[in-house]
Amino acid sequence: MVLEGIIAAMKVMLQKYPSYGLHRFCLEHIKANLLTNFRRKGLKEACQILGTELNQTKYWNAWGRINELNPEAAAYLQQIDPTMWTLFEDGGHRWGLSTTNMSESYNNVLKGARHLPIRAMVESTLEKCAYIFRRDRPKINACNTPLPPHPMAIYMANMLDSTRQTVTSWGDCFVVVVCGAPTTAVWSEGLKVKLKSKPAPSYP
Numbered sequence: 001m002v003l004e005g006i007i008a009a010m011k012v013m014l015q016k017y018p019s020y021g022l023h024r025f026c027l028e029h030i031k032a033n034l035l036t037n038f039r040r041k042g043l044k045e046a047c048q049i050l051g052t053e054l055n056q057t058k059y060w061n062a063w064g065r066i067n068e069l070n071p072e073a074a075a076y077l078q079q080i081d082p083t084m085w086t087l088f089e090d091g092g093h094r095w096g097l098s099t100t101n102m103s104e105s106y107n108n109v110l111k112g113a114r115h116l117p118i119r120a121m122v123e124s125t126l127e128k129c130a131y132i133f134r135r136d137r138p139k140i141n142a143c144n145t146p147l148p149p150h151p152m153a154i155y156m157a158n159m160l161d162s163t164r165q166t167v168t169s170w171g172d173c174f175v176v177v178v179c180g181a182p183t184t185a186v187w188s189e190g191l192k193v194k195l196k197s198k199p200a201p202s203y204p
Contacts (some may be wrong), residue, residue: 025085026097027051030077038073047077051086052098059088 010023031047046069048060067074082089087098109132113124146154 022093023084024090024094026078026100028100029087030080030085033075036077038070039075040073042068043069043073050077054087056088059086 002197007023009138012116014023015021027048030051032194043066046062046065050059050066053059066077071138079131083096087094087096109128110125113121113128116124143149147155
């Protein structure tokens, strides 16, 4: 049997082994296909938000933004099952991964081994994995934070930013105050209003 394309291969495999996994689309490929058919500034960024957003209100706002930019692009994306490429509709099966970068990184480890005999393939895989651990062990031992340097820097920046914010509740309304100035009012229904953080100029 000769199968044409990854989608056909995955369909046959999951029919035969339904508990072996799930098929999902890479968000980078979705964006590339979208931009091949539709050219509009801001469309790529809106599609990225749509594919990675977990908040319901922001998710539907992203759909609205794409529809504003290009209704035909929104119709094109609506033809693709959202469970296949959006984290919001995924049901948590992707563990927050929206692209194939993780699997492609592992493919780089195995590059060159696919045409080897079975025993040589196993030995090559073991040696390459062991080499990566040996190479990166000094960096791992030198890391004295719970996270690697880059995500730790992002975490600390967010922590610092959070210390400058407070949230006050009045019934079903929550007001976010940054450095003493109210910036955003949020209602329980999802309505959000951006408030002026600076006083309006006075005129004589």
